[in-house]
Amino acid sequence: GENVEQHPSTLSVQEGDSAVIKCTYSDSASNYFPWYKQELGKRPQLIIDIRSNVGEKKDQRIAVTLNKTAKHFSLHITETQPEDSAVYFCAASGFPGSQGNLIFGKGTKLSVKP
C-alpha cells in the first residue's frame, strides 16, 4: 500500500522567513496530494491541494510543488506570520484500491517566532 513520509517533524522559523515541508510517497499511481493545517486543539483543515497533472499550485503565500518522477511534493510558505504556527499534514490518494482514501504523513509542527 501507499506510504507517506514527511520531513521535518518540527520546524522553527523567524517571522517573515520562508518555510518548506517535504513529503515523499511510495505508490506512483497516487494522483491527489492535499495539505492540511491543524491549529492547537482544532480540527485539520485543507489549505491547498494538487493533482498529478499539475507541477505547481499557488494560493497567496502558500504553494505546493510536485515532482512525480521523484515521488515527492512540498509545501512552501512565504513571509511566515505567527498565525502560521500549527501542525501541517501532507497526504496522498488515488492509488489502486484507495477509493479516494487519504494516507497522511506524520505531521510537521511549524513554529513562527515573532
Next chain:
Amino acid sequence: NAGVTQTPKFRVLKTGQSMTLLCAQDMNHEYMYWYRQDPGMGLRLIHYSVGEGTTAKGEVPDGYNVSRLKKQNFLLGLESAAPSQTSVYFCASKSGTGGPNEQFFGPGTRLTVL
C-alpha cells in the same frame, strides 16, 4: 449549516467499558471516515463508508466497529475499551466520486481509557 459534528467532545472510560461515538454531517456527503490521531503518528484511518449502508476497514480497524444506517450519520463503536485506544478521534466527510476531494473534519473527540 453545522458541517461535521461529533458527540461527545470528551470521554473517560475504564478498561472493558463500551461506548459509541457519533458523527453527523449536513452536507449530503456520500463518504464518511473515522480517524484516530496520536502524538507523532499523524491521522490514521480506522473505518470508512462510501455510502449509506456500507462500511469498510481502514489502516487500524481492530477493536472498533462502525455503522452507517443513515447517510448523515456514521457511528464508531468500542465494544471493550483498552488503554491503547486512548486517542483523539476525528470524523470526516466528503462528496462522492466525481465531486470535490476535500475532506471536512469534525471537531474531534478526546477519549481516555484508564
